[in-house]
Amino acid sequence: MSRNGPLALAYHAxxxxxxxxxxxxxxxxxxxxxGYLSFPTDRWSLRWFYAIGRYPEFIAxxxxxxxxxxLSSAIAVALSVPAALAIARYRFRGREAMTALFMSPxxxxxxxxxxxxxxxxxxxGLGGTFTGLVLSHIVIVLPFALRLTLASAVGMDRAxxxxxxxxxxxxxxxxxxxxxxxxxxxxVSGWALAFINSFDEVTMTVFxxxxxxxxxxxxxxxxxxxxxxxxxxxxxxxxxAITVLALVALDRAYGLERxxxxxxxxxx
Amino acid sequence: xxxxxxxxVAKAPYLLTLPALLLFAGVVIAPLVMTVLLSFxxxxxxxxxxxxFVLKNWHEVFTDSxxxxxxxxxxxxxxxxxxxxxxxxxxxxxxxxxxxxPWRGLFLLVVLGPLLLSVVARTLGWxxxxxxxxGLVNKALMSMGLASAPVPFMFTETGVxxxxxxxxxxxxxxxxxAALQRLDPQVxxxxxxxxxxxxxxxxxxxxxxxxxxxxxxxxxxxALAASAFATPAIIGGRRLKVASTLAYDEFLNTLNxxxxxxxxxxxxxxxxxxxxxxSRLVERRYAQVFG
Numbered sequence: 001m002s003r004n005g006p007l008a009l010a011y012h013a014x015x016x017x018x019x020x021x022x023x024x025x026x027x028x029x030x031x032x033x034x035g036y037l038s039f040p041t042d043r044w045s046l047r048w049f050y051a052i053g054r055y056p057e058f059i060a061x062x063x064x065x066x067x068x069x070x071l072s073s074a075i076a077v078a079l080s081v082p083a084a085l086a087i088a089r090y091r092f093r094g095r096e097a098m099t100a101l102f103m104s105p106x107x108x109x110x111x112x113x114x115x116x117x118x119x120x121x122x123x124x125g126l127g128g129t130f131t132g133l134v135l136s137h138i139v140i141v142l143p144f145a146l147r148l149t150l151a152s153a154v155g156m157d158r159a160x161x162x163x164x165x166x167x168x169x170x171x172x173x174x175x176x177x178x179x180x181x182x183x184x185x186x187x188v189s190g191w192a193l194a195f196i197n198s199f200d201e202v203t204m205t206v207f208x209x210x211x212x213x214x215x216x217x218x219x220x221x222x223x224x225x226x227x228x229x230x231x232x233x234x235x236x237x238x239x240x241a242i243t244v245l246a247l248v249a250l251d252r253a254y255g256l257e258r259x260x261x262x263x264x265x266x267x268x
Numbered sequence: 269x270x271x272x273x274x275x276x277v278a279k280a281p282y283l284l285t286l287p288a289l290l291l292f293a294g295v296v297i298a299p300l301v302m303t304v305l306l307s308f309x310x311x312x313x314x315x316x317x318x319x320x321f322v323l324k325n326w327h328e329v330f331t332d333s334x335x336x337x338x339x340x341x342x343x344x345x346x347x348x349x350x351x352x353x354x355x356x357x358x359x360x361x362x363x364x365x366x367x368x369x370p371w372r373g374l375f376l377l378v379v380l381g382p383l384l385l386s387v388v389a390r391t392l393g394w395x396x397x398x399x400x401x402x403g404l405v406n407k408a409l410m411s412m413g414l415a416s417a418p419v420p421f422m423f424t425e426t427g428v429x430x431x432x433x434x435x436x437x438x439x440x441x442x443x444x445x446a447a448l449q450r451l452d453p454q455v456x457x458x459x460x461x462x463x464x465x466x467x468x469x470x471x472x473x474x475x476x477x478x479x480x481x482x483x484x485x486x487x488x489x490x491a492l493a494a495s496a497f498a499t500p501a502i503i504g505g506r507r508l509k510v511a512s513t514l515a516y517d518e519f520l521n522t523l524n525x526x527x528x529x530x531x532x533x534x535x536x537x538x539x540x541x542x543x544x545x546x547s548r549l550v551e552r553r554y555a556q557v558f559g
Contacts (some may be wrong), residue, residue: 008363012375015360019379022393022434025404029396037396079288086284098285101292109495109539111512112303113296115519115532119306120299135295142288200386203497203512207519217498220388224502228395236389243385247377256377260442 023240030237032230048234058235061219065199068130068215072137073145073194077187079138080145084183088153106143113140114207121208128210136208140201141194148193148259152186189254196246307530317525325530335514335531342510342535345429345500346493350486352433357440358482362474364441365448376445383438391499394431398422398503423505431503432493439492440485447481483550491543495535511535 004012032038033045052058086092087099105113117136118127126132160182164174180187202217209218216239223232250259307325310318329335364375382390397405398421409415421427451474459469497512504510509517511531518528 003368004363004366008359008366011359012363015356016375016378018356018434019382019437021404022390022397022431023382023385024393025396026389026393037399079291082284083288086281090281092278092281095281098289101296102288104292104296107491107540107543108300109491109512109532109535111495111497111515112300112532112536115515115529116299116303117295118519119302119525119529120295123302135291138291139295196384200384202386202388203495206497206516217386217388220386220392221498221501224388224392224395228392232392233396236386236392239386240389244381247381247384251377256380257373260380260383 026233027237027240029230030234034230037228037230037233048230049238051231052235052238055231057214057219058216061214061216064130064213065216068133068137069195069198072134072198073141073191075134076138076142076145076194077149077191080142080149080190081180081183081187084146084149084153084186085179088150088156102146103143105140110140110201110203111207114204117204118207128208128213130213132208133205133213133215136204137198137201140204141198144193144197145190148186148190149183150186152183156182185254189250189259192246192250192254193259196243199243303529304533306526307533309526311524311526325527328527329530329534338509338514339511339534339538341425341508342494342512343538345425345432345510346490348429349432349436349493350490352429353437353440353489354482354486356433357437357485358444358478361441361444361448361481362478365445379441380438382434383442387435387498388502390435391431391502394427394434394499395422395502398427422503423508425504425508427503428500428508428510431499432496435496435499436489436492439488440482443485443488444478444481447478447484451477480550480554483546487543487546487550491539494539 028039029037030048031044031046032040033043033047083098083102087095113136117132121127121129121132121136126135156179161174161178164178169177200217201215202221205215206218206221209215214222216235220232220235220239247256250256306317308321308323310320310322310324312318360379364372364379367375397403403418403421405421406415406418409419410417419426421430455477456469456473459473464472495512496510497516500508500510501513501516504513512535515528515532515535518524518531522528
């Protein structure tokens with residue numbers, strides 16, 4: 001394959017600058033020693049990181065987001081594994097319609113889901129509750145969990161299971177010792193991708209979170225709506241740092257290209 | 269096979285999908301149906317929501333020029349965001365694809381990684397870069413001679429479009445990247461061997477083959493841009509309303525839920541129509557080439 005010329009590389013440098021600039025700016029401003037938004041020039045300070053400790057709302061929202069992401073992703077994966085096995089192995093009436101239904105939260109704008117959940121949860125008495133948040137987050141992260149579990153269920157070698165059965169293993173043993181270990185990589189990466197998406201979700205959650213059940217992105221959004229000060233940049237810098245660490249770990253463990261592009265990278 | 273065993277096989281897929289199906293019936297289909305019904309209910313400042321069947325909200329959404337202007341703005345912003353991502357994202361995907369091993373993986377991570385970073389944090393970054401007349405973007409534009417006076421970005425459509433193009437760019441690069449992976453490099457080499465210049469190869473060989481990728485990326489970006497919330501809310505401010513921020517206002521500030529529901533349902537219907545329609549068009553156009 002031919003190589004990139006100097007013009008292409010210059011374009012690439014500009015493009016990368018464009019992609020990174022807003023992220024880096026947030027991280028820089030977070031280290032300002034001043035009481036207002038400014039770029040730290042000669043002095044760096046951690047004062048705005050310490051200041052997060054004086055805002056219990058941010059800390060509480062962070063832990064809530066963490067629990068919400070972990071719990072809803074775990075339930076989404078638990079629902080996805082049997083569904084993925086059914087879709088991968090059986091040809092049954094309604095198979096395509098069901099797959100489309102489970103993938104539909106990717107298609108439906110989150111603002112519409114937010115409106116719908118607000119109405120629905122208020123009607124059934126779950127308005128502004130953590131239970132409501134978990135239910136809604138299971139729905140929006142399930143497509144991610146299903147896509148990755150489905151990819152590993154489709155790619156599975158059925159001969160191994162047949163060998164186990166012919167050697168006298170019971171159905172339960174086959175499931176526990178053969179099937180589940182084989183879908184485990186898809187299951188773990190599906191959970192991770194689901195978690196990241198739940199942890200970042202703001203558009204839908206802003207409709208259904210009440211004071212006391214606000215997630216971190218919602219708390220940050222509402223804070224920014226009122227005013228932008230260095231405190232919210234230091235909170236954002238922490239969120240960015242955590243996500244980047246998770247991303248690098250995920251890239252090492254599974255490969256980001258495979259995770260995002262899907263099956264095309266499987267053969268490598 | 270005994271009838272009992274075949275019954276077990278026939279039932280198995282339904283039993284396996286049942287838990288997820290129940291959840292989706294209860295927590296996706298029911299709320300969406302309720303929202304459609306809600307859009308036909310009446311509402312008053314003092315009486316609240318009245319569960320009657322009226323066309324008032326739909327009449328208002330379709331006839332009031334305020335809503336017309338707002339929906340027009342929503343789709344105009346989405347169109348320009350799509351155009352920007354296609355214009356700048358597709359070449360970048362092509363350049364990435366030509367890179368060698370360590371760089372390729374590294375820059376793919378740099379370009380696609382932001383997809384998974386908090387939208388609020390990324391938008392905050394743009395708010396800082398735009399910030400007033402002394403914002404970094406304006407300083408850069410003026411020092412390069414691209415602008416003689418500070419360009420207003422905050423609370424303008426231009427600002428929303430630039431920030432949204434950044435937020436959604438990875439989807440376009442991803443779609444074009446996926447299309448490039450299916451491309452056979454031998455065809456390019458054959459064209460070069462037959463005497464085609466680099467520009468001809470790009471125009472006659474590469475572009476036609478990645479066009480389906482660009483178009484499917486465009487559909488995703490358009491749909492996400494038209495329904496984006498956090499970025500237009502932060503960069504656009506309280507005045508520059510798009511469909512999703514207007515629905516938010518009706519639901520959480522004005523408390524006119526039926527009207528907000530009508531706006532949301534109309535956005536959903538318009539988007540589904542556009543996405544399904546253009547997907548069909550793309551498939552039909554390219555079925556002849558690749559079928």
